[in-house]
Structures are given as C-alpha cells and as structure tokens.
Amino acid sequence: MFDTLFERNFIPWKFYPKRAVFEPGRDGTYRGPRKEITKLTLVLKKPDPETLLRPLAGSVDESYELALNTDGTATIAANSTIGLVRGLTTMTQLFFKHSDGQVYTKLAPVKIFDAPKFPHRGLNMDVSRSYYPVKDIKRQIDALGYTKFNRLHLHITDSQSWPLVIPDLPWLTWKGAYQYDMIYTPTDISDIQYYAALHGISVVIETDMPGHTTSIGYGYPNLITAFEEDDWATYAAQPPSGTLKLNSQEVFVFLEKLWNDLLPRLKPLSAYYHTGGDEVNKNAYRFDETVNSSDPAVLQPYMQSFVNFNHDAVRHAGMVPIVWEEMLLEWNLTLGRDVVVQTWQSSAAVQQVVAKGHKALVGNYNFWYLDCGQGQWIDFPPDSSEGFWPYADYCSPRKNWRLIYSLDPLDGIPANQTHLVIGGEAHIWGEQTDAVNVDRMVWPRAAAVAEVLWSGAKDAEGRNRSQVEASPRLAEMRERLVTRGVGSEPVHMPYCTMEDKGCIW
Structure with a gap:
C-alpha cells in the first residue's frame, strides 16, 4: 500500500x-x-x-x-x-x-x-499461441488486482503450442512447445497461482480439448486425427488442423496421466478447471478410425463419454469443471449441474445456457474480445485474395471501451435466472498479441469490463451507466496503471479532462 x-x-x-x-x-x-x-x-x-x-x-x-x-x-x-x-x-x-x-x-x-455485482470477474489470457514470460503474466495480475478483477483464466494449450510441462508426459513440451525454454514448469504455475492469490485472484487453467489439440500430436501422434492436413480450413478453425480422437483407448490413457499429474498440483489454489470444448470440427473425425464418421448423431455419444471422463477426473480432484458453450448448445451434451458454461458468441447464448439451468460466464466476442480489429493474421496468395480485401479479421472492428462498457451481462435474462449469470471475462487471444504489446491491447479497456462486472451495467435508476461519467474515471485509472509499469493506452487527449465541457457531444 x-x-x-x-x-x-x-x-x-x-x-x-x-x-x-x-x-x-x-x-x-x-x-x-x-x-x-x-x-x-x-x-x-x-x-x-x-x-x-x-x-x-x-x-x-x-x-x-x-x-x-x-x-x-x-x-x-x-x-x-x-x-x-x-x-x-x-x-x-x-x-x-x-x-x-x-x-x-x-x-x-x-x-x-x-460490493461486487458479479462474483466471477476475469481476464482470459491466451499464453499458448504466443508465449509470455512469467514476469509479464505477473504484470497483468498486478493490473487485474488493482482493477478488482478476481480471476485469471490461462488458456495455456492450443493447436500451435503446448507450453505446459507435464512430467508424466514429457513429450508434450519437448515436441509441442515453440522452444525448449518457452514452457511453464510446475514451479512456474505454482508461482503464478501464489502471486495471484496475494492479489485476491484465483487462477483458472484451461487445456482446450478435444479440438485445438494439434500440438499434442508432435509428441504423441497416435492420439490425433486430421493431423496437419494441407486443407486445414476443412478440418479446423485455424491452422494447423488436428483433433484428439474420440474413442481411442490410447487417448483415455493419456488423459488419465494428464489429470493425475496436473490436477492435484493445481487444487490448493484453484477451485475450477477449464476443459475447453470450443470449435470442434466434425469433419476431422472422417480420419478417426475409432469413429469413422462426421455425422453429429454418430459423434455425439462419443463426445458425451469424452467430456464425462474429463469432468469426472476434475471432480475427483476436488475441482469444478468449466466448458465452452458449444458443448452444451451445439453438441447438446448432458452436463453436470456443477458445470459452468463459458459463452462467447452472443447474449442469446447466455440466455440459452441459463434456461438449461447452468451457471454462465459472459464474454460476447462482439463486445469483450480485446484482440479484434488487428486485421487478418493469415496470408492470402494473389490468386485467392479476392474477396478478403481489406483483410479484416473475423471479429473486426476493434472493440472500443465505450462499446465494451455498453454490454449488460444480464441482457435478456429473466429475473428468476439472473443468479445463474455468475460473471464474465474479457478475452485477449494470442494470434497477434505477445509480451511486447499485451499491455496496450488489454488496458485500459479491460478496466471498463471490470467496472461493469463490479458495479453492474445499470445505475441506481436502472439506466445504462453514463460514459460521460465513466470517461474521467477510466482516464484516471489509466494514469494509475501507467505508474504501476503497465503500458496502458490513453483514453483521450488531456483537453477532454481539463476543460469544463470536456469532449461531450
């Protein structure tokens, strides 16, 4: 202090x-x-x-x-x-x-x-597609604590790299990490958890699966189907393609080793574990000899068994599972009542989740994705670029803080179901973000999310909170973050806070 x-x-x-x-x-x-x-x-x-x-x-x-x-x-x-x-x-x-x-x-x-309006107030940070040294993660924790967030969600594995060290499965990082030193050891994870706890923040680790798992195949190729197919767009959301097989005994042996090694180490300082489940491409299972089908009716029971196995392991470790919305809303899985469902596609998805009786996390990509508006990160050959110009990314444009501030997590939620919306998360994905630019990509826009999740989107009269009143508060918070070594962007030029009429329309 x-x-x-x-x-x-x-x-x-x-x-x-x-x-x-x-x-x-x-x-x-x-x-x-x-x-x-x-x-x-x-x-x-x-x-x-x-x-x-x-x-x-x-x-x-x-x-x-x-x-x-x-x-x-x-x-x-x-x-x-x-x-x-x-x-x-x-x-x-x-x-x-x-x-x-x-x-x-x-x-x-x-x-x-x-007192906070919502009990789960988090930032989802992708540390797989781009590697972040521990010190840079700690800097985000410091900023999160100062803006009264209480969750750091680490999306720690994906198709592009597996930096999470699992001693019982050494080939995951030996083959799957970008470099031998771009890894998170058990000591690193414990250090991050402890540092976060000192700031009143709980860390949620996510190993996304069964999709977004190509990196497993570099060390354990027998576990992955549609591994690095040339026509990646047919089999995955982004390159490289590759998905865990759904009905392979080898996969379940792998998962058992993973959970037995990892979960007991996380439990002392984490109550939740995120098992992923987003953007699973059904076409990949045409190559999976354990199912030989892309038919949703054929695949659904296998997906149910896969998720049940993982969630039983999480519960056995004394933790609560979190999944992405697709497992409930697209795959129509039967999930335990304890499972928290993380939404990202729309406010309608939040409504559907709570209507099914599940606790929901809000994170609408049209509002709270902080990496949007950077343009495409995929290259287009001259003969196939027509139609993609000017190369906007899928969630363009950039989400400015006023748009972020306008999202009501309880939009369209009936009064008798609002208790199921336990909070939400801002998201910073790693396709074009790393330790060099992460501060300006996240801050101070994430602070606008923090205020909505702490104070709610409505004022005492039930009106949308005023951005005219919020603007100087956010500008002040930006200055405080900068003094803490966080490279936060300016909210506006000094004139806007120095003049009586400011910059009001």
Whole structure:
C-alpha cells in the first residue's frame, strides 16, 4: 500500500484546467496545520472461509466499508481478508501525488460501502499461441488486482503450442512447445497461482480439448486425427488442423496421466478447471478410425463419454469443471449441474445456457474480445485474395471501451435466472498479441469490463451507466496503471479532462 501511495502514484494535472493551481497549499489559501493520517485500522469482522484461496463464485464476501475521517483516522472493515484487500486498493485510489513528494486527498471525510455485482470477474489470457514470460503474466495480475478483477483464466494449450510441462508426459513440451525454454514448469504455475492469490485472484487453467489439440500430436501422434492436413480450413478453425480422437483407448490413457499429474498440483489454489470444448470440427473425425464418421448423431455419444471422463477426473480432484458453450448448445451434451458454461458468441447464448439451468460466464466476442480489429493474421496468395480485401479479421472492428462498457451481462435474462449469470471475462487471444504489446491491447479497456462486472451495467435508476461519467474515471485509472509499469493506452487527449465541457457531444 505504501509503495502504491508514495512510489506508484501520479500528479493529476490532466484533471484540472490549463495552468491551474490545483495542489493543496500552492495557492496560499490553506494556512492551517497539515492534517495527516495517523492511524489506519483494519477490521476483519468474521473468520475467513476455508475456501479463501480457492473460492467458488460467491463463496467469499469481497465487500468492504471504508471510512476516512478528518481527525486523521481511517478504518477499513470487511467480512474477509480479500474484502480488506479490495478496501486497501480503493484507499490508495483516493490519493494523488503532490509535487513536494507527499500524497494528499481532497475527499476526506468520506465513507464508502462497496460490493461486487458479479462474483466471477476475469481476464482470459491466451499464453499458448504466443508465449509470455512469467514476469509479464505477473504484470497483468498486478493490473487485474488493482482493477478488482478476481480471476485469471490461462488458456495455456492450443493447436500451435503446448507450453505446459507435464512430467508424466514429457513429450508434450519437448515436441509441442515453440522452444525448449518457452514452457511453464510446475514451479512456474505454482508461482503464478501464489502471486495471484496475494492479489485476491484465483487462477483458472484451461487445456482446450478435444479440438485445438494439434500440438499434442508432435509428441504423441497416435492420439490425433486430421493431423496437419494441407486443407486445414476443412478440418479446423485455424491452422494447423488436428483433433484428439474420440474413442481411442490410447487417448483415455493419456488423459488419465494428464489429470493425475496436473490436477492435484493445481487444487490448493484453484477451485475450477477449464476443459475447453470450443470449435470442434466434425469433419476431422472422417480420419478417426475409432469413429469413422462426421455425422453429429454418430459423434455425439462419443463426445458425451469424452467430456464425462474429463469432468469426472476434475471432480475427483476436488475441482469444478468449466466448458465452452458449444458443448452444451451445439453438441447438446448432458452436463453436470456443477458445470459452468463459458459463452462467447452472443447474449442469446447466455440466455440459452441459463434456461438449461447452468451457471454462465459472459464474454460476447462482439463486445469483450480485446484482440479484434488487428486485421487478418493469415496470408492470402494473389490468386485467392479476392474477396478478403481489406483483410479484416473475423471479429473486426476493434472493440472500443465505450462499446465494451455498453454490454449488460444480464441482457435478456429473466429475473428468476439472473443468479445463474455468475460473471464474465474479457478475452485477449494470442494470434497477434505477445509480451511486447499485451499491455496496450488489454488496458485500459479491460478496466471498463471490470467496472461493469463490479458495479453492474445499470445505475441506481436502472439506466445504462453514463460514459460521460465513466470517461474521467477510466482516464484516471489509466494514469494509475501507467505508474504501476503497465503500458496502458490513453483514453483521450488531456483537453477532454481539463476543460469544463470536456469532449461531450
């Protein structure tokens, strides 16, 4: 906290008129003794739950009360240690840096009661298509904690690479990682989990399957069908093609080794495990000798058995499964009531998921995909590029923060089903994002998601939250992130916060 206040704080000149004298004491009007905070009291009102470090959604109370008094005392009270962390974070955001090196606030006295609208508030970070050193993941964790997210979802394997070290299956990384040192060891994963826990964040690991698994085939080729077919677009969502076989005994032996090695290591600091399930191309199973069909009616029972096997292993490890929406809505699988379904295609998908009685995560790609608008990453030969110009990506255009802020996670959800929408995630996929540009791709737009998930999309009168009011808050948060070493983009030019009328239409 003291490091944030005194070392990672900023002088807020951008939020006052040009050349204004805005700092206390600079205009000569304040002549009394300087009032200082002499006492900060933290009150934990009840014992922490046993699940504090691996919480299920809603199992830990993150609310807090903060009082900053003119007599120099401050109190933060909460029902959990994580609530105290959220309160301490807010307290640092009440203060600004003074040009004399001190810090100050003009808000005292102030009393705040704050609590999140949704218990799952996350960022999905693809660390498979592009590799991120652990230090760069930790920088995102620091920013997530400062904006009161509480989940980091690591999409850690995909078709292009398998960087996750599984000691019982050594060929996964020896053959499947981009380079020998572009891997995440068990120590790395434990380090990431622990660092996140200190920020009140739980890590969710995802090994996507049965699709998006080509990288397994580099070390274990017998497990994969349609492996690196030249006509990849017929058999996969993107190159290279390759999918785990659905009815192979070798595949189930592989999965058993994977789960027995990985899940017990994750359990101490993770309550959820994501088994993937998106974009499975049925055509790939024409090459699968264990099913020999692309007929959905033939494949569906095999997919049911495949998912049942994985989810039983997750439950046996004491964790809760998460899947992508296709497993429920496209494959029509019967999923356990404990399974959380992550949606990404539409608000209608959220409605369908909760109508089936499942808990849902929101993440509509038309709003909360942070990598959109970068253009195509696939090359087109001259004789086949017609029709693709100007080479926009599938989810163009870029999702600006105002669009992001406009998504209501409860859009179209009946009042008696809103409790099933447990939150959502922003997504940063790795086709054109890596450690060099990830900060500007994620921040500060992800902070707009954070506010929607913490405060809800509606104000006290039930209206959409005002972007006119949100804009200066987001601009201020951007400055605070920059002081924390996060390369966050500007929200707008300084003029917009320095003038009374600002940049309002």
